Amino acid sequence: MSGRFRLRDRAADRLVPRRAGEQTPLAAVTAILAFLAALALALGLAGGRLVENWGGKLAGTATLQIVAEGAVVEQEARAALETLRATPGVRSVRIVELGEQRGLLEPWLGTEADIESLPLPLLIDVGIDPGRLNVGALNLALAKSAPHAVFDDHGSLRSGLVTAAEGVRIFAFATLGILAVAFAAVYVLAARAAALANAPIIRTLRLVGARDSFVAAIFARRLGWLALAAGAVGTAAGLALLSILPRESAQGFYLVAIGPEGRGWLLPLLVPVAATLLGWAATRATLARLLRRWT
Amino acid sequence: MIEFEEAAFSYGQKAVLRKVNLGLEAGSFTFLVGPSGSGKTTLLRLCYHDLVPTGGTIRHFGRQIRENARNEIADLRRAVGVVHQDCSFIDHLSLVENIALPLQVSGIDLAERADDLRALLDWVDLGNRVDALPSEMSGGERQRAAVARAVILSPAMILAxxxxxxxxxxxxxxxxxxxxxxxxxxxxxxxxxHDVNLIRAARTRIEARVFAIDGYRVVPVEDAF
Known part of the structure; x- marks a missing residue:
């Protein structure tokens, strides 16, 4: 009966007095950790989207360029297009017009640059199905039909980008784990301090027949509710910061916004819930261990 | 009800009780006498499992206290009412809240026992002091409140x-x-x-046994009072 789980037990909670300002430092640390956890979670989600973008969308594109001059370009372009269209795993082919090439180069060379005078290769944007395309066979076919053609499925670039994005994701989730350990440690210390500050009351409760679970529940409820409230404040601050960061990346899908997207905004709401459970469990376990030592 | 068999207790190297043999039968009235520091409080604390004997055995209701699990120790303390020397009240709780503590920690709804609680307060003549804080109570009021708290769960045994x-x-x-x-x-x-006059006064009204702690041991005292 006395060990039954209760979210609220006003009469029991009154047994241990609340002292003004006693829990302010703990609330501040909780809010800060929740703030950092919300940011780390958002970073982890952004890393996941980067992996998806670079590993998925980029894997579906390839580029073929013909580095030659004069009539050879046109001749090899036609041959390359035919070869590509006849190759299993090639979904689409499209010649990148000069205007489009100019648009791609402008961010790097500026609008004043005389792009027409540059020896630009002819570019063909190729949509591919990576699972079906045999790059080796395609290169052999291109070597015969268009010797100046260079096919690039972005494999080396993509693997580097995906590795970097996975690194970001691992870093973010490792940070979350470290924050959880730090959070639990803070609550272990806070629970111990609260128990020591109220040792005479705990002793009286034990002497009149209180079970360990009854005593531990008083402290676990108090610190659990504090973790929820302060965790919610910290998470809200984190979400507020994320909401004012730029939403759209100037670099299209190569980079992504750090803030969550769509349903991803709901995930940080788990931070105060996790804080509550962690704070409650750490407090309860600490009290149980202390009480066993106190006879 | 409680049996000590060659029981001993030491605080580290300092022996307090040795080879204590004592049995408290149901319904008995017993005094334990001895000078300050002789081990009276230690013996009482052994009775409600606040201490564990360092030698010999102590049985509560036929069961060795060493065998008690944590929850069983709590249950034992509900079955044994204790009036502590310092009363052990919680300072920020009112008199009635302090008296009702054993009910509360046992998960008993106080509203259901309100009549019993009122009757108990009247019995110890504290019915008009329910909201007083421990710091506002006199020594006599505190002791009577401690008696009320000790008996509120109707235990079979009361230690004071x-x-x-x-x-x-x-x-x-x-x-x-x-x-x-x-x-x-x-x-x-x-x-x-340690108040021999109290024992004399009691023995004029009831049959009470007296034991003394003498040289770490508990010995019966037959005719000194």
Missing amino acids: DEPTGNVDWDMAMRILSLFIELNRMGKTILIAT
């Missing part, structure tokens, strides 16, 4: 550590009367005291 130590003679007699009344209801009483 110097329950009249800080009160005048008239109040001591009122408190003694409460214990005698409880004994007549069938409760087993063990009182640790």
Whole structure:
């Protein structure tokens, strides 16, 4: 009966007095950790989207360029297009017009640059199905039909980008784990301090027949509710910061916004819930261990 | 009800009790005497499992206390009412809240027991002091409140550590009367005291055994009072 789980037990909670300002430092640390956890979670989600973008969308594109001059370009372009269209795993082919090439180069060379005078290769944007395309066979076919053609499925670039994005994701989730350990440690210390500050009351409760679970529940409820409230404040601050960061990346899908997207905004709401459970469990376990030592 | 068999207790290297053999039968009234520091409080604390013997055995209700799990220790303390020397009240709780503590920690709904609680307060003559804080109560009021808290769960045994130590003679007699009344209801009483006049007064009204702690041992005292 006395060990039954209760979210609220006003009469029991009154047994241990609340002292003004006693829990302010703990609330501040909780809010800060929740703030950092919300940011780390958002970073982890952004890393996941980067992996998806670079590993998925980029894997579906390839580029073929013909580095030659004069009539050879046109001749090899036609041959390359035919070869590509006849190759299993090639979904689409499209010649990148000069205007489009100019648009791609402008961010790097500026609008004043005389792009027409540059020896630009002819570019063909190729949509591919990576699972079906045999790059080796395609290169052999291109070597015969268009010797100046260079096919690039972005494999080396993509693997580097995906590795970097996975690194970001691992870093973010490792940070979350470290924050959880730090959070639990803070609550272990806070629970111990609260128990020591109220040792005479705990002793009286034990002497009149209180079970360990009854005593531990008083402290676990108090610190659990504090973790929820302060965790919610910290998470809200984190979400507020994320909401004012730029939403759209100037670099299209190569980079992504750090803030969550769509349903991803709901995930940080788990931070105060996790804080509550962690704070409650750490407090309860600490009290149980202390009480066993106190006879 | 409680049996000590060659029981011993030491605080580290300092022996307090040795080879204690003592049995408290149901419905008995027993005094434990001895000078300050002789081990009276230690023996009482062994009775409600606040301490564990360092030698020998102690049985509560036929069960060795070493065998008790944590929850069983709590259950034992509900079955043994204790009047502590310092009363052990919680300072920020009112008198009625302090008295009701054993009910609360046992998960008993206080509203259901409101009538019993009121009757108990009247019995110890504290019905008009329900909202008083421990710091606002006199020594006699605190001791009577401690008796009320000790009996609120209707335990079979009541232990009292110097329950009249800080009160005048008239109040001591009122408190003694409460214990005698409880004994007549069938409760087993063990009182640790150094007040021989209290024992003399009790023995004029009831049959009470007296034990003394002498040289770490508990010995019966037959005719000294």
